[in-house]
Structure formats: structure tokens, C-alpha cells
Amino acid sequence: MQQLEALGREAAGLAAGELPLSAPEAEVGRQMQICNACRYCEGFCAVFPAMTRRLDFGKADIHYLANLCHNCGACLHACQYAPPHEFSVNVPQAMATVRGQTYSDYAWPPALGKLYKRNGLALALASAVGLALFLVLLLLAKGSLVTPPLAGNFYAVFPHNTLVAMFGAVFAFAVVALAVGVTRFWRDVSPGYATSGAAVEAAGRALSLQYLDGGHGQGCNEANDAFTLWRRRFHHATFYGFMLCFAATCVATLYHYVLGQSAPYAFISLPVLLGTAGGIGLLAGPAGLLWLNLHRHPLHGDSRQKPMDRGFIALLFFTSLTGLALLAWRDTSAMALLFAIHLGVVMALFLTLPYGKFAHGIYRVAALLKYAVEKRQPSSIAAGAE
Ligand code: SF4
Ligand code: SF4
Structure with a gap:
């Protein structure tokens, strides 16, 4: 059983003891990968410089970035990939959802x-x-x-x-x-x-x-x-x-x-x-x-x-x-x-x-x-x- 669990974690790229991402966390991870390639918003706030120090976004990174975001909305209105674009990038909303989750998680x-x-x-x-x-x-x-x-x-x-x-x-x-x-x-x-x-x-x-x-x-x-x-x-x-x-x-x-x-x-x-x-x-x-x-x-x-x-x-x-x-x-x-x-x-x-x-x-x-x-x-x- 433990071996199976370990194999499952390995397949999901998780370290021992690391919990899998929730759907809102995975959404922040997806958007950060797009932003990390784009970087147009780098000067807007601390979130984007912090993001550029990472290539992967684990649970703790996502909780950190979500609480670093001040929900100013600037990156949504500046984004060429915001809805209705198929990439559907909405960083303030994705961060706000995870932020709310962290209030009850912690x-x-x-x-x-x-x-x-x-x-x-x-x-x-x-x-x-x-x-x-x-x-x-x-x-x-x-x-x-x-x-x-x-x-x-x-x-x-x-x-x-x-x-x-x-x-x-x-x-x-x-x-x-x-x-x-x-x-x-x-x-x-x-x-x-x-x-x-x-x-x-x-x-x-x-x-x-x-x-x-x-x-x-x-x-x-x-x-x-x-x-x-x-x-x-x-x-x-x-x-x-x-x-x-x-x-x-x-x-x-x-x-x-x-x-x-x-x-x-x-x-x-x-x-x-x-x-x-x-x-x-x-x-x-x-x-x-x-x-x-x-x-x-x-x-x-x-x-x-x-x-x-x-x-x-x-x-x-x-x-x-x-x-x-x-x-x-x-x-x-x-x-x-x-x-x-x-x-x-x-x-x-x-x-x-x-x-x-x-x-x-x-x-x-x-x-x-x-x-x-x-x-x-x-x-x-x-x-x-x-
Ligand atoms: S929010 Fe949009 S414009 Fe800003 S860095 Fe991310 S993908 Fe680029
Ligand atoms: S909404 Fe959050 S991530 Fe976007 S520019 Fe404002 S503080 Fe930064």
C-alpha cells in the first residue's frame, strides 16, 4: 500500500509528505507558468518578481504568492491572455480563491x-x-x-x-x-x-x-x-x-x-x-x-x-x-x-x-x-x- 502511494506521489511529482494541489492551487500553478513565460507584469507588484525565482509551483509557493497578491486588479486589466482569451488568465481571481482557502486551512x-x-x-x-x-x-x-x-x-x-x-x-x-x-x-x-x-x-x-x-x-x-x-x-x-x-x-x-x-x-x-x-x-x-x-x-x-x-x-x-x-x-x-x-x-x-x-x-x-x-x-x- 505504502509502495503504491509512493509511486502515485512520484507520478504526480510530489515529494514525500507533500500534499497534492487542490483545484484552485493547480489553477494558480497553471497561470504562473504562463506568466513566467510572459513577464509583462513584472513591475506591478511583488508577486511577479517572486514568481520569476521559481520554475515549479508547489503548494507552499502558491500559498505564499496568493497572500503576497494585494488583489489590486492591475494585472487582469493589462493582460492580453485574460478572458475571453483561451488561456483565461485571471491572476487576481485565482490568487483570491487560494487566499480564501488558506484562511481556513491555517x-x-x-x-x-x-x-x-x-x-x-x-x-x-x-x-x-x-x-x-x-x-x-x-x-x-x-x-x-x-x-x-x-x-x-x-x-x-x-x-x-x-x-x-x-x-x-x-x-x-x-x-x-x-x-x-x-x-x-x-x-x-x-x-x-x-x-x-x-x-x-x-x-x-x-x-x-x-x-x-x-x-x-x-x-x-x-x-x-x-x-x-x-x-x-x-x-x-x-x-x-x-x-x-x-x-x-x-x-x-x-x-x-x-x-x-x-x-x-x-x-x-x-x-x-x-x-x-x-x-x-x-x-x-x-x-x-x-x-x-x-x-x-x-x-x-x-x-x-x-x-x-x-x-x-x-x-x-x-x-x-x-x-x-x-x-x-x-x-x-x-x-x-x-x-x-x-x-x-x-x-x-x-x-x-x-x-x-x-x-x-x-x-x-x-x-x-x-x-x-x-x-x-x-x-x-x-x-x-x-
Ligand atoms: S497576467 Fe497576463 S500579461 Fe501579466 S504576466 Fe501574466 S500572462 Fe503576462
Ligand atoms: S492583482 Fe495581485 S498579482 Fe496582480 S498586479 Fe495586483 S497585486 Fe499583483
Whole structure:
């Protein structure tokens, strides 16, 4: 039996332990062979220079290239072999399909990854509604859902230690699940070490979203072959909005534990200013991304992933909306209700972070790091030619 399996692997050109390619992976492999002969798009993004370092495309290479692709759409609109040509080359779509597969392949626990892939939007909204409802009912049972104005004193609704325990558990789960996923991905695509120079280069590219510029600075293709920088701008608003909100939480933690100053903080205090600026970014960014998602050219991506994309966008948007509403009405009798709803949405966001679009950012940074490491090494193809 083992001999037969070994013969089958040999016939398929597979090394010991290597899994056969799935149909979407084989399609990326086919298209990369055509692109490797053509190379017209070499200057568009990191995918094509990385491709030229290879003659064959195994599973790990394909996962790496799929996550290196930023789905800008430029190579589809430039391609003379795009559909309806018989070669039917559509690199953004082929890469997007494999990318979606990698989110669930590397996810931990795997069952949650598969569930989220199939029902992303429904699962995101159901978690937010379910958790918010649970907290509302909890307050109702305690008789503290509607109270006289508490001057924004959140700890009168949920004690500080209860909040720390709830969010500590959810945050720790998200960090562990993401860390397991990205470690598996990194082990597969790049067994090796990154230098500090490579790490700095990859971080710079990730933070500037360099490869959403279409290779010429004019931006991505969205609904048609016109270039636009709006996707890059909305991504930046979303990412930096998220980071400002995170910074607000960190500063508030320092105020609490180091300076001994408990919430609520004044409207002009650092935690509130950071949170407000971040909240505005987290409203504008996801709203813009949803608009682009609804109008995206059908050939650009994998339409089956749209519910997953929209689930993440919706949770980000409602996290910000409920947070800003809580800030605006924190000194009213509606504060406890708004607080419970906001907490439910934030917990749903963090619980689903490892399975949807947030994970794509982490895997993409890992792919950019591999690219920065790889380009510092001699190409095995060039070495073989010498
Ligand atoms: S996408 Fe098309 S034009 Fe670009 S390198 Fe591949 S085959 Fe050539
Ligand atoms: S869609 Fe954009 S990022 Fe992806 S391979 Fe094509 S040019 Fe590169």
C-alpha cells in the first residue's frame, strides 16, 4: 500500500509528505507558468518578481504568492491572455480563491475557520447580536439596565475586574488563534529566519500598502479599468483607526494602573481624543470599503468570499458606531444599554478576528516578510544558470 502511494506521489511529482494541489492551487500553478513565460507584469507588484525565482509551483509557493497578491486588479486589466482569451488568465481571481482557502486551512481551531468561511456575515452578525443580547439581559436581571445618569462611570455598570476578565479571555483567544495560524503559514512557506533589514522593509511595505498602487502610483482597479487610490485610502483609514482605538485602550490602561486615574476621562483627555479620532477612521474606512466591495468588478476576486469580507467590515463599522454613540450619550440613562451593546459587538469582533479579513492582513505581512527575506538571497535559478 505504502509502495503504491509512493509511486502515485512520484507520478504526480510530489515529494514525500507533500500534499497534492487542490483545484484552485493547480489553477494558480497553471497561470504562473504562463506568466513566467510572459513577464509583462513584472513591475506591478511583488508577486511577479517572486514568481520569476521559481520554475515549479508547489503548494507552499502558491500559498505564499496568493497572500503576497494585494488583489489590486492591475494585472487582469493589462493582460492580453485574460478572458475571453483561451488561456483565461485571471491572476487576481485565482490568487483570491487560494487566499480564501488558506484562511481556513491555517485557522485554529480548524472547524471555526471552515464555519466562518462558509457563513462569515451571518456568523459575525449573530455573534454580535447574541453577545449584546446576553449582556443586556444580564443587566436587566440585575435591575441595572436603566439607571439615573452615571456621569460616564462604566464601572458602575460592569465592575473593572469583570471587564478585564471578559476582555482578557477574548483578547487572549484571538491572539493565540492568530499566532497559531500565522506560525503554521510561516513554517509552510518560509522555513528560515528573517533579518532585521528584511523585517523593516516588510513593515514599511505593509504600513504604506505599497502594492495597492498598481505598480505606478495611480492605485487599484475597482469597478473597471480606471485607476483609483480609494481602496488604499479606505484601508489606511480602517487600519490606523483601529490602531488609534487600540492606543486609546492602552493609554487608558496606563492611566488606571500607573497614574491611578480611573475612567471616565474628560472629552479632551488623551484616551478619549485617541478613541474619537480612531472611531471616525473606523467609520469612514469600513463604509468606504463596503462601497467598493459592492461595486467591485466581478472578475477581480472570489465572489464566494464576499459574505466573509462584509462580516468583518460590518463588525468594524458597528464597533465604531456603538463606541461613538456610547461616548455621546455616556451621561444619560441610556448609558448602560449602549455600553452592553458596544461590549457585545467588540467581543464578537475579537472572537472572529482570526478567521476573516483581519487574518488576511497578518498572512500578507508574513508573505511580505518572506519576500523581503527571499530577495536578499541568491536565486536558485540564476545560480543554476551560472
Ligand atoms: S497576467 Fe497576463 S500579461 Fe501579466 S504576466 Fe501574466 S500572462 Fe503576462
Ligand atoms: S492583482 Fe495586483 S497585486 Fe495581485 S498579482 Fe496582480 S498586479 Fe499583483
